[in-house]
Amino acid sequence: MPETPSRNVSDITLLRAIGWPYEGEPGDTAWQAAMAAHPQARPARVIEQHRSGYVVADAPGVAVKAESLPEWQRPRFPAHERPAVGDWLLLEGGASKRQRIVAVLPRHTEIKRGAAGEHYHQQVIAANIDTVFIVCGLDADFNPRRIERYLLLVGGGGVQPVVVLTKADRTDYAGDAVEVLADIAAQGVPVFTVNAKDPASVAQLSPWLLPGRTVVLVGSSGAGKSTLTNTLLGDERMKTGEVRESDSRGRHTTTFRALIPLPSGACMIDTPGMRELKPTGEEDLAEGGFADIEAWAAKCRFRDCSHQREPGCAVRAAIECGELDEGRFLNYLKLRDEVAAAAGKLAGRLADKANTRVPGKASNKRPDDKYGKH
Structure with a gap:
């Protein structure tokens, strides 16, 4: 990728280790254009999202806090237009100064759902990802209808879904489960059964965990997402918990979305279990x-x-x-x-928003209006 005035080869190498695109890949051209408008700024990726701000990184293992912009905290600001885990920002400010967000780079992919509650809102689960691992346990958690719901939310976003059935070591019916999902597999969706604690079993997923790729894990609490992440890390970094025997449900051991670089060179986004999976209205069946x-x-x-x-x-x-x-x-x-x-x-x-806009008054926009359409 051509270098920018504020980048050098080693910077680009470190950025690619947390998902920065190679030349010609999605995001490359648009991001370079945005960076040219801010030659003193540096890119960083959102690795954690909190209510009052973000934790961002511009290299593996290097994390700093960046404050949310005031307009993002306004109650009427669309939640899906705020940065999410996986987004890339442009920051200004040295190591000893407060990190100031000056732009948000356009998303090339995103996964959204309708937020819980009666009012219509969209919530971004993860941004700029290549693959979604839909994780489901081969116990009472196994639910083909919920897997289909996840596929609906993922479909059409340019992201490859992969169904990962965990706890294959605890049942003799893994093959039957795969058979139940034959119609899904026929739609071009890979389906795997794994023992999430066994590196050899998890190695089946390696084609989607190549350097520079970003994968997000979605699934119920207790499905084995954090266990799977720990095995891929080769380290018990993510907290895990036992599931209830009565219904195979687990506690929310993951309480917020986080992006983690893997030894393979890929990045993994672990997410809390989601009880509600509401469509946004933009899905294509x-x-x-x-x-x-x-x-x-x-x-x-x-x-x-x-x-x-x-x-x-x-x-x-x-x-x-x-x-x-x-x-x-x-x-x-x-x-x-x-x-x-x-x-x-x-x-x-959208109609209400168009009717309430005051003529001649600029609407609230993200920094430099660089986000693009959703």
Whole structure:
């Protein structure tokens, strides 16, 4: 990658160790343009996000605090436009001075969900990532419908989903679980069973943990995300806890999102378990793991087929002949309705924002308006 006036080769090498793109990769051109506007600033990545500020790094093992900008703390400022773990910032200020954020570099990927609560908000889970490991335990945590929900949130964002079924050493039915997820695997989503405590078993994931890659772990509390991270680190750095035998649920041993460089050269973002996985309204069902159902629906005799008892319904025919799992189809209908409802709320929110904007008055924007569209 061409050097900027304030960077040298060793700086770029250190940045790449925490996910800075190589020349020609996503983010490279846009980020260089943003840096040219701030020749005295240096890039740093958000490795922890807290209410009052951020912990950022410009090299592995080097972390400093950066204060949140005042406008980001305003109640009406969109939460998804604030920096999240994985974002890249431009900072000014030496080692002995307060670190000042002067710009946020455009995201090339992000994973979002609808925030909990009645009001419509979007929450960014992680930014600038290459792969999502959807972690699910092969105990009472195993839930194909929840895995499908995760895939819907991930789909269409330019991120590769990989399903990681942990605790394979505790069951004789790992193969059956993989069989249950055959329709998901047929959509191009890799599915692995692993013993998260065994480095040899976890080595199956190495193709997605190459130098410069960033992976985020998502899944329920107790699914084994922190155990998996510890094995990849070769160190018991992340706190883990036992799960309840009654329902295989665990405590929130991970309480905030954090980005951690791995010995392989990749970066891992560990996240707390998420109980609510609400769509934002921007999801695409075909790209979110349901391309096969959308294809069946396109073959129905009637364009507005409800897939109940209409003649010529290709979806019902696929279910009846065993080519389509009915439980998966019912989940598709449920998620389709949720996406439509969220899309309606999003449209209403955008309309309200447009109607309340005062002519001639600049709206609140991120530093230098460098974030780009979502």
